[in-house]
Amino acid sequence: MVISAECKRLLRRESLLFKRDYKKYFLAGETKPHHIGEPYLLHFAGTNRGVLLIHGLMAAPEEVREWADFLYSQGYTVYAPRLAGHGTSAVDLAQRSYGEWVDSVNRGHAILKTCCEQIVVAGFSTGGGLALHQAITKPQAFAAVISVSAPLKFKSVSSSFAEHLHLWNSFLRTMGFQRLRRDFVPNYPDNPHINYSRCPVRSIVQVKALMKKVYGALSTLSIPALIIQADNDPKVAGRSGRRIYGRISSPDKIYRDVHFHLHGIVRGEISGNVFAEVATFLNHLVWR
16 A cells, blocks of 8 residues: 555654654753654555554664564564654653553554554553553454563562652652652663663653553453563563463463563564564464
């Protein structure tokens, strides 16, 4: 299918939105080069099959670029949306809710629908949680869902107390004790050229709220699903993937472990293992 005028209009809208946020929230030393955060469409003219590909927390569309390139090489059109608050600065992200991330993905889905009739929703880390959310809330819209390293449970101590710290920050803000607040915690990313080096406490709370909602509704997920998890992930508890898989009611579901010691498994050499599992899953999918 060709790129329609409507698709071009929607793509232009997303580009302008990013440019506006990039300029507004730019922070020297933190904000990455513009191309890191720019959402993108890889249009494969000879197909009506597409993948809506969602990046993770504190990252940007560039995080899933290698995955997108692989899918494109396999004959799929790919759209990678930019989640609200990402590709700019942590100050921007600190103001966002998971509902705004869902809105970002919904707009991405609208773009992909203009050039694809059959769509798979996929994502990494928080993007994996958002992919599951899409599959749960709009099951008729997708042929399948792929979730890689969705953060059902974090490993870090700071995440365990995120809700309490967020409430404390809110109290201090109300009382006017600005200097005592701790709105950010350090982040030690696998891809520092893409990810923020600090994480808003509020964002951890939002991810946990998203995953709680997703987990509670997984029993209603009826479309084909592929769940992948790194067994030695230092950021997401290894049992997260199996717990998600166990709750899904779809009879057409697959779980795969990837043996690796880092969280970021969709970039670099280890990504080949992940992409091979994805290709096998998609090749055996019964498309409508």
